[in-house]
Amino acid sequence: MGVLDELTTKAGGEDAVGGVPARLVAAPRDTTEAAALISAAQGLSVVIRGGGTKLDWGVPPRELDLIIDTRRLTGVVEHAAGDLITVVRAGTPMAELHDLPGQQLALDAPPAATAGGTVAANASGPRRLRYGTARDLLIGITVVRPDGTITKAGGKVVKNVAGYDLGKLYTGAFGTLGLITECVFRLHPVPAAAIFVRATAPPGHAARVLAGQFAASACEVNAAPGAEPELAVLLEGTPAGVRERAAAVAELLDGEVSGTAPEWWDVLPWPDGGVGIKLTGRLSQVPALVATAVGAGATVRGSAGAGVLYAGFPPDGEGADAVVEAGRAVELLRAAAVRACGHAVVLTAPDGVRDTLDMWGPVPGLELMRRVKDQFDPHYRFAPGRFVGGI
Amino acid sequence: MTGIDALAARLRAAIGSRRVLTDRQQLRTYECDGLAHYKVIPALVALPGTAEQVAAVVRECAAAGVPFVARGSGTGLSGGALPHADGVLIVTSQLREILDVRPEDERAVVQPGVINLQVTKAATPHGYYYAPDPSSQQICSIGGNVAENSGGAHCLKYGFTTNHVTGLEVVTPDGDLVRLGGPAPDTPGYDLLGAFVGSEGTLGVATEVTVKLTRLPETVRTLLAAFGSTDQAGAATSAIIAAGVVPAAIEMMDALAIEAAEAAVRCGYPAGAGAVLIVELDGPAAEVDAQFDEVSALCAAHGAFETRIAADDTERALIWRGRKSAFAAVGRISPDYIVQDGVIPRTALPEVLRRIGEVAAEHGVRVANVFHAGDGNLHPLVLFDDTVPGQADRAETVSGAILDLCIEHGGSITGEHGVGVDKARYMPRMFSDADLDTMQLVRCAFDPDGIANPGKVFPTPRLCGERPGRRQGAHPLHEQDVAEVF
Ligand SMILES: Cc1cc2nc3c(=O)[nH]c(=O)nc-3n(C[C@H](O)[C@H](O)[C@H](O)COP(=O)(O)OP(=O)(O)OC[C@H]3O[C@@H](n4cnc5c(N)ncnc54)[C@H](O)[C@@H]3O)c2cc1C
Ligand SMILES: Cc1cc2nc3c(=O)[nH]c(=O)nc-3n(C[C@H](O)[C@H](O)[C@H](O)COP(=O)(O)OP(=O)(O)OC[C@H]3O[C@@H](n4cnc5c(N)ncnc54)[C@H](O)[C@@H]3O)c2cc1C
Numbered sequence: 051m052g053v054l055d056e057l058t059t060k061a062g063g064e065d066a067v068g069g070v071p072a073r074l075v076a077a078p079r080d081t082t083e084a085a086a087l088i089s090a091a092q093g094l095s096v097v098i099r100g101g102g103t104k105l106d107w108g109v110p111p112r113e114l115d116l117i118i119d120t121r122r123l124t125g126v127v128e129h130a131a132g133d134l135i136t137v138v139r140a141g142t143p144m145a146e147l148h149d150l151p152g153q154q155l156a157l158d159a160p161p162a163a164t165a166g167g168t169v170a171a172n173a174s175g176p177r178r179l180r181y182g183t184a185r186d187l188l189i190g191i192t193v194v195r196p197d198g199t200i201t202k203a204g205g206k207v208v209k210n211v212a213g214y215d216l217g218k219l220y221t222g223a224f225g226t227l228g229l230i231t232e233c234v235f236r237l238h239p240v241p242a243a244a245i246f247v248r249a250t251a252p253p254g255h256a257a258r259v260l261a262g263q264f265a266a267s268a269c270e271v272n273a274a275p276g277a278e279p280e281l282a283v284l285l286e287g288t289p290a291g292v293r294e295r296a297a298a299v300a301e302l303l304d305g306e307v308s309g310t311a312p313e314w315w316d317v318l319p320w321p322d323g324g325v326g327i328k329l330t331g332r333l334s335q336v337p338a339l340v341a342t343a344v345g346a347g348a349t350v351r352g353s354a355g356a357g358v359l360y361a362g363f364p365p366d367g368e369g370a371d372a373v374v375e376a377g378r379a380v381e382l383l384r385a386a387a388v389r390a391c392g393h394a395v396v397l398t399a400p401d402g403v404r405d406t407l408d409m410w411g412p413v414p415g416l417e418l419m420r421r422v423k424d425q426f427d428p429h430y431r432f433a434p435g436r437f438v439g440g441i
Numbered sequence: 442m443t444g445i446d447a448l449a450a451r452l453r454a455a456i457g458s459r460r461v462l463t464d465r466q467q468l469r470t471y472e473c474d475g476l477a478h479y480k481v482i483p484a485l486v487a488l489p490g491t492a493e494q495v496a497a498v499v500r501e502c503a504a505a506g507v508p509f510v511a512r513g514s515g516t517g518l519s520g521g522a523l524p525h526a527d528g529v530l531i532v533t534s535q536l537r538e539i540l541d542v543r544p545e546d547e548r549a550v551v552q553p554g555v556i557n558l559q560v561t562k563a564a565t566p567h568g569y570y571y572a573p574d575p576s577s578q579q580i581c582s583i584g585g586n587v588a589e590n591s592g593g594a595h596c597l598k599y600g601f602t603t604n605h606v607t608g609l610e611v612v613t614p615d616g617d618l619v620r621l622g623g624p625a626p627d628t629p630g631y632d633l634l635g636a637f638v639g640s641e642g643t644l645g646v647a648t649e650v651t652v653k654l655t656r657l658p659e660t661v662r663t664l665l666a667a668f669g670s671t672d673q674a675g676a677a678t679s680a681i682i683a684a685g686v687v688p689a690a691i692e693m694m695d696a697l698a699i700e701a702a703e704a705a706v707r708c709g710y711p712a713g714a715g716a717v718l719i720v721e722l723d724g725p726a727a728e729v730d731a732q733f734d735e736v737s738a739l740c741a742a743h744g745a746f747e748t749r750i751a752a753d754d755t756e757r758a759l760i761w762r763g764r765k766s767a768f769a770a771v772g773r774i775s776p777d778y779i780v781q782d783g784v785i786p787r788t789a790l791p792e793v794l795r796r797i798g799e800v801a802a803e804h805g806v807r808v809a810n811v812f813h814a815g816d817g818n819l820h821p822l823v824l825f826d827d828t829v830p831g832q833a834d835r836a837e838t839v840s841g842a843i844l845d846l847c848i849e850h851g852g853s854i855t856g857e858h859g860v861g862v863d864k865a866r867y868m869p870r871m872f873s874d875a876d877l878d879t880m881q882l883v884r885c886a887f888d889p890d891g892i893a894n895p896g897k898v899f900p901t902p903r904l905c906g907e908r909p910g911r912r913q914g915a916h917p918l919h920e921q922d923v924a925e926v927f
Contacts (some may be wrong), residue, residue: 287728
């Protein structure tokens with residue numbers, strides 16, 4: 051029996067990505083086994099599956115032979131509390147990293163999402179305003195390249211400028227450059243106190259919060275057609291400091307101090323079967339982006355402090371009408387994003403609609419990106435067609 | 442006409458003759474960067490005045506198969522901007538315009554030759570600043586910062602250049618002008634911006650940089666704590682971090698470094714200190730006050746026998762003065778020294794400092810320690826006297842052994858000065874062949890012909906006559922009082 055036979059099993063009905071069924075599935079136990087698997091899988095097209103929480107998002111693969119599942123690549127290898135770092139295997143659920151003793155990996159991602167999937171998707175939530183995103187918190191990484199080579203970049207210390215910072219390249223690459231098997235993250239102390247200020251206020255008022263001396267950890271907007279827009283601000287720190295700042299923000303926004311987040315906090319604003327779009331732009335353009343999206347019928351949530359918003363449209367009937375509607379909405383939002391010097395990326399859309407949309411929109415530097423892909427995966431076998439420009 | 446003469450003629454035609462230097466005396470001005478013992482006179486210097494002119498120069502280089510090296514202010518400490526003898530040095534000193542300052546977007550757009558501190562100066566009237574603060578910030582360029590992913594004393598809390606650059610315009614090694622990122626975050630596609638930052642000029646030339654502006658903090662408070670030993674100061678550092686405090690900066694100096702600083706600037710640090718810590722906290726007043734009390738208590742609990750608190754900006758400057766002068770000051774107590782730059786996990790501090798002491802003693806040289814304790818970024822100064830036969834070699838052995846200690850403890854061979862030519866040969870100690878090969882994949886994507894700053898970062902045969910890591914006396918920039926070394 052060859053290595054491939056030993057390490058893979060026949061795919062079942064649920065082993066599909068974006069409606070494309072796989073032939074084989076594998077769940078390697080460690081980096082070495084993953085490298086053996088990938089070396090033996092030369093010639094096969096591969097998609098990596100983490101928690102599978104959002105695997106159906108994005109463009110379906112052009113072809114699919116093998117799903118590599120990270121469900122056995124789990125566990126915290128090291129938590130060096132004194133150094134505020136942790137080394138984790140890629141399949142480790144984020145739930146395990148949200149509260150390490152006294153410390154946290156400060157990335158908002160669904161608890162069932164994996165560390166590797168979160169890095170590969172560069173997922174982020176409200177607290178990116180204070181802590182940054184996976185790109186900022188990842189300090190070291192182990193990857194098995196599409197040719198089976200095991201390679202590391204970065205290290206275990208936060209400050210490090212030796213060689214290229216390849217962790218950045220794998221972050222947000224959606225598994226097109228190889229399988230992430232291990233990640234080293236920078237951690238943050240769990241703040242002694244955290245309080246929210248909730249207000250009914252237009253998105254433009256977020257600018258007042260940002261310009262003040264409140265050091266907000268998050269500043270989120272929520273707006274929908276026919277409803278009053280809301281703002282919610284998260285303040286973290288010492289109990290006394292947080293109370294004082296929260297009172298000041300509440301006064302500024304004419305809002306209320308609360309121990310809990312609003313129910314829409316860190317919840318993407320579309321139901322299953324809807325259309326979800328990520329919108330970015332200049333901070334000063336956030337109100338305009340929100341207005342355009344709400345005008346087009348979307349519910350909009352996201353970070354007014356970081357300039358990253360999510361617009362969601364509910365499932366909109368069937369067939370041709372839905373396609374036309376979604377196409378129009380994407381066009382409208384993309385134009386608004388361009389005016390705001392940002393981007394509109396379609397994260398998810400119903401099956402029939404998805405194929406008609408340009409999911410990624412215009413991408414600067416695409417030619418260079420192709421050249422990077424050519425180097426790492428010359429036969430375009432890893433997540434073929436899932437990424438920008440058909441990469 | 443030689444190949445270089447022909448190239449010079451084409452460059453003159455492309456960007457104007459006054460922007461192309463061929464006179465040997467003028468070329469000599471650019472023979473080294475901040476690591477002055479490596480010297481190479483470039484074949485040509487180009488001083489482009491626009492991004493298009495940079496692209497034109499690079500296109501001519503590509504067509505002629507001639508290497509090019511970008512240079513900002515030439516303050517790099519790893520020989521990154523060391524010219525290529527048969528190549529073109531592209532100097533960004535004519536690209537010094539701040540193009541846009543938008544506090545409402547928390548962004549500024551600048552040309553690559555703009556001096557780091559000028560960005561902060563432009564933003565301060567609006568209540569903002571540019572957070573990465575290398576101690577060379579009065580002279581180093583933003584383009585150089587991007588290439589080196591520079592940090593400063595305050596990167597413990599605020600991060601490095603890579604966390605503060607959202608957009609770049611770059612000229613690729615084939616002469617194309619490409620935009621990576623922009624004013625908004627999360628540009629779709631590969632994070633080529635992230636790969637470019639810290640690539641030390643080997644992936645192209647940055648011609649425009651979009652940076653984040655950070656809100657000026659409401660309050661800044663600084664204290665100086667004196668301890669009997671570096672072990673105690675190290676334990677206090679760990680305790681502060683463990684308590685959940687993220688100071689803006691935590692800096693440490695050992696007895697020898699204090700001695701040097703006293704000799705140079707009479708900073709008046711507490712007598713008899715085996716180590717001092719400088720801790721700075723910034724942010725909203727209520728937070729800072731609460732944390733400041735905690736930090737003071739933790740220092741006392743770990744053996745601080747004296748703590749001074751800066752009452753105002755003047756007193757703060759006084760506390761920082763000793764720290765900032767320490768490198769130059771070492772010139773007072775030793776004729777020659779090597780500035781090393783390595784990183785270890787913070788918790789390994791006591792152990793590594795002890796081992797450094799042992800290694801130094803074994804080889805009969807002294808090491809002064811001045812460093813960013815908060816993030817484990819060591820700057821050991823290996824002192825020697827070049828007139829004593831064998832001392833220089835012993836100093837170099839110690840300096841190399843310190844890097845091995847860093848690697849052994851899971852750290853890095855450079856925290857902020859970069860690899861350049863100086864540390865390329867250490868890269869295989871930290872990375873496997875496969876790791877280095879993977880970096881080469883990116884290099885090949887950007888620069889298949891290898892004409893962008895060749896011979897840097899990646900291990901290559903040593904240059905003739907090179908004497909790595911060594912500097913004689915104080916850096917000229919200190920002597921002119923333009924730069925302080927952290
Ligand atoms: C196109 C798209 C855009 C998204 N954008 C956002 C966003 O902007 N914000 C947000 O909060 N969430 C976003 N998500 C959701 C995000 O994927 C999830 O929140 C979650 O973090 C992913 O974790 P998971 O383990 O469930 O990964 P999965 O859903 O299983 O996989 C997510 C992606 O990562 C790849 N992947 C998974 N594990 C690895 C690995 N070990 N090595 C290499 N590649 C791997 C997969 O092939 C897939 O492309 C996006 C998802 C997609 C598909
Ligand atoms: C006294 C002193 C103190 C210092 N303190 C610190 C410190 O605290 N922290 C720190 O991180 N560093 C420090 N340094 C090192 C140095 O100042 C930084 O590395 C700085 O970023 C270099 O900027 P520069 O403009 O002088 O670049 P140069 O020395 O001219 O070039 C450095 C590298 O950048 C490349 N480069 C320059 N411009 C571009 C461009 N536009 N596009 C692409 N590549 C380019 C060059 O090819 C070279 O590889 C110090 C240096 C001195 C002399």
